[in-house]
Amino acid sequence: MCLGIPGRIVSIVDDETDTALVEIAGIRRAINIACVVEEDGRHADCVGDWVLVHVGFAMSRIDAEEAARTLELLRELGEMDEELRQPQASARRGGEHGR
Amino acid sequence: MKFVDEFRDPGKARALARRIDALAARNPICRRRPLQLMEVCGGHTHTIFKYGLEQLLPEAIELVHGPGCPVCVLPMGRVDDCVALAEHPNILFTTYGDAMRVPGSRKSLMQARAEGAEVRLVYSPMDALALARDQPDREVVFFALGFETTMPSTALTVLRAEAEGIDNFSVFCNHITIIPTIKAILDSPELTLDGFLGPGHVSMVIGDAPYAFIARHYRKPLVISGFEPLDILQAIWMVMVQLDEGRCEVENQYRRVVPEAGNAAALRAVQRVFRLREFFEWRGLGSIDHSGVRLNEAYARFDAERRYSLPNLRIADPKACQCGEVLKGAIKPRQCKVFGTACTPETPLGSLMVSSEGACAAVYRYGDPAGPPRRDRTEAVDGLASRDAADHPATSQEKPT
Numbered sequence: 487m488c489l490g491i492p493g494r495i496v497s498i499v500d501d502e503t504d505t506a507l508v509e510i511a512g513i514r515r516a517i518n519i520a521c522v523v524e525e526d527g528r529h530a531d532c533v534g535d536w537v538l539v540h541v542g543f544a545m546s547r548i549d550a551e552e553a554a555r556t557l558e559l560l561r562e563l564g565e566m567d568e569e570l571r572q573p574q575a576s577a578r579r580g581g582e583h584g585r
Numbered sequence: 586m587k588f589v590d591e592f593r594d595p596g597k598a599r600a601l602a603r604r605i606d607a608l609a610a611r612n613p614i615c616r617r618r619p620l621q622l623m624e625v626c627g628g629h630t631h632t633i634f635k636y637g638l639e640q641l642l643p644e645a646i647e648l649v650h651g652p653g654c655p656v657c658v659l660p661m662g663r664v665d666d667c668v669a670l671a672e673h674p675n676i677l678f679t680t681y682g683d684a685m686r687v688p689g690s691r692k693s694l695m696q697a698r699a700e701g702a703e704v705r706l707v708y709s710p711m712d713a714l715a716l717a718r719d720q721p722d723r724e725v726v727f728f729a730l731g732f733e734t735t736m737p738s739t740a741l742t743v744l745r746a747e748a749e750g751i752d753n754f755s756v757f758c759n760h761i762t763i764i765p766t767i768k769a770i771l772d773s774p775e776l777t778l779d780g781f782l783g784p785g786h787v788s789m790v791i792g793d794a795p796y797a798f799i800a801r802h803y804r805k806p807l808v809i810s811g812f813e814p815l816d817i818l819q820a821i822w823m824v825m826v827q828l829d830e831g832r833c834e835v836e837n838q839y840r841r842v843v844p845e846a847g848n849a850a851a852l853r854a855v856q857r858v859f860r861l862r863e864f865f866e867w868r869g870l871g872s873i874d875h876s877g878v879r880l881n882e883a884y885a886r887f888d889a890e891r892r893y894s895l896p897n898l899r900i901a902d903p904k905a906c907q908c909g910e911v912l913k914g915a916i917k918p919r920q921c922k923v924f925g926t927a928c929t930p931e932t933p934l935g936s937l938m939v940s941s942e943g944a945c946a947a948v949y950r951y952g953d954p955a956g957p958p959r960r961d962r963t964e965a966v967d968g969l970a971s972r973d974a975a976d977h978p979a980t981s982q983e984k985p986t
């Protein structure tokens with residue numbers, strides 16, 4: 487029950503009950519979006535947003551820019567890594583072969 | 586799947602693993618003893634085992650699998666209460682699937698159902714409310730479970746029930762709170778933790794401020810982490826960087842989901858519907874002050890504990906169980922005397938063997954890096970991308986009810 491899953495808000499079903507259709511891995515489900523509607527915003531403004539869904543509720547908006555920033559940082563780390571790489575013998579589980 | 590696959594890239598995992606190696610190699614603690622990092626959340630435990638992440642880490646870093654699996658810390662007495670409710674003639678008892686096999690002192694919900702009690706699996710508390718709406722002559726009880734992640738969904742469902750005037754619906758509330766629990770762990774004398782991976786989905790609700798005391802008072806770094814393999818490796822790397830630079834701070838690796846302030850709408854609903862209990866009993870950890878919530882007076886009529894009389898007994902864990910020691914990181918799952926013999930996922934003795942987020946079930950299912958079978962590191966890295974997406978109930982075609 488604690489695992490969240492990303493989905494995209496496709497349409498609003500009912501403002502009154504905060505219900506929207508959310509597409510999750512190709513399947514559309516009725517999901518409660520009360521926690522992601524902006525304080526003075528309209529439900530319809532959420533259509534197209536990516537959200538993280540837990541037990542039938544959209545609990546957080548997924549910020550695509552932040553996701554891209556994290557990935558970019560990791561990519562840079564990888565590149566610097568290639569440049570700086572030195573042979574290094576360290577004890578490690580499962581052993582390291584051919585390094 | 587978007588926001589999932591990108592965070593399983595083997596190349597990036599390799600780069601992170603090498604950086605973690607380098608930091609471990611010059612960390613003074615690692616020279617004396619294994620550095621212990623606790624992942625508080627069961628979701629992290631699940632990812633760590635599913636992807637064999639421990640095999641990507643140097644031996645000098647040890648992951649301690651914390652108590653953040655709500656199913657795993659549910660005491661037997663509460664399961665007995667569930668069974669009693671389910672066996673009540675007019676009650677339709679609804680629960681998340683995860684809780685079905687948790688052993689009570691006499692039986693689990695699964696066994697109760699086999700013997701004729703009406704127990705239904707639901708994916709969401711709203712599904713339970715829908716059952717109450719559709720069957721006004723039945724009393725529907727929802728077994729509410731989980732940390733702050735699922736508290737808002739229960740709260741919003743109760744508010745909905747109130748708005749619609751559905752009074753054949755109630756909640757058996759077993760929600761628990763993470764902060765007092767982390768504090769209890771930090772205060773436990775047996776412990777030698779050096780840092781924490783903070784629970785990403787609890788944090789998207791409560792924000793990062795509530796963890797400040799861990800850095801300030803206990804001088805331990807904490808990095809809020811997402812749930813994909815790269816998230817966890819990056820968070821471990823961030824903790825190692827903090828230790829390397831002599832910092833103890835709360836940092837957020839999971840920025841794409843966790844806003845600094847948490848979720849205001851969710852917190853408002855929680856504050857309206859729940860209040861703190863004096864204490865709550867945890868399996869393996871005993872009673873922890875203010876670690877659980879119950880329904881507020883104003884919502885008493887939706888509170889199954891007030892509506893029905895429950896056995897409400899404190900039942901000691903079976904003698905052979907060493908769940909508490911595993912939860913605190915004092916022993917590894919395989920070191921429990923009944924692991925894999927008297928206690929298996931099919932016939933669990935302790936609850937850590939029940940949920941896929943429990944350390945024992947994870948070790949049993951995916952193999953423990955500390956025991957056989959071992960995998961080659963390269964193989965472990967390349968395997969990241971090929972593991973399938975989480976088998977999540979939201980994507981399962983069959984209706985859980």
Ligand code: SF4
Nearest residue numbers: 908921928935938945
């Ligand atoms: S093997 Fe079973 S009894 Fe032992 S710690 Fe794990 S869950 Fe508990």
